[in-house]
Amino acid sequence: LSHSIVVPLSVILVPYFNPVLPPYLHYASLGTTLAKEILRSITKAFETKIMQCVPSAVSVFSNASRMELLIHSGGLQIAYHSLLSLSGPIKGMNRLLGLSLTPPQIFFLISAQQLCAESDYSGIDVNSSDFDEILAWLISQGGSASDVFQCHSTTKLSYQKNCDIW
Numbered sequence: 783l784s785h786s787i788v789v790p791l792s793v794i795l796v797p798y799f800n801p802v803l804p805p806y807l808h809y810a811s812l813g814t815t816l817a818k819e820i821l822r823s824i825t826k827a828f829e830t831k832i833m834q835c836v837p838s839a840v841s842v843f844s845n846a847s848r849m850e851l852l853i854h855s856g857g858l859q860i861a862y863h864s865l866l867s868l869s870g871p872i873k874g875m876n877r878l879l880g881l882s883l884t885p886p887q888i889f890f891l892i893s894a895q896q897l898c899a900e901s902d903y904s905g906i907d908v909n910s911s912d913f914d915e916i917l918a919w920l921i922s923q924g925g926s927a928s929d930v931f932q933c934h935s936t937t938k939l940s941y942q943k944n945c946d947i948w
Contacts, residue, residue, distance in 0.1 A: 794812070816857075817858075
C-alpha cells in the first residue's frame with residue numbers, strides 16, 4: 783500500500799471546485815466524495831459492525847446498496863468534521879446570497895442533494911418513505927444535523943447518532 787489517493791485534476795477545477803465559492807460547498811460535495819472513496823478502501827475490515835448499526839428501513843436494499851449508504855454516512859461525518867476543524871470559524875464564512883441558511887445547514891442540504899441524485903441515478907426510489915427515513919438517519923450520523931437545524935426532539939431529523947465506526 784502506498785497510503786495515497788489520486789484525485790483527477792478535472793475534479794479540482796471549475797466547475798467542480800471553484801476557489802471563489804465558500805469552503806462548505808466544497809466539503810459537502812468534493813469532501814464527502816473523497817472521504818467515501820477512502821472509506822471504500824478500508825470497509826472490509828469493519829463490514830460486520832457496519833451492517834449492524836443501520837435502521838430497519840435499510841433492509842429494503844441489497845447488501846451492496848446498504849454498504850454504499852453506510853459509506854456515504856462515514857464520508858459525510860469525515861467531511862463535516864474536517865470542515866469544522868480545518869476551515870476556520872464557520873461564523874466568518876461567506877453566506878450564499880438570498881439564502882437565510884447557515885453554512886452548516888447548506889453543507890447538509892448539498893450532501894442530501896448529492897445522495898438523492900446518486901440514488902436516483904442508481905434506480906432507488908427517492909420518493910419512498912423508506913428513503914426519507916434513511917436520509918434522515920444518514921444526516922443525523924453525519925455531524926449533528928438536528929442541532930444545526932435546531933430540530934425539536936419529535937422531528938424526523940432528531941435521530942440519535944448511533945454509528946461510531948469511522
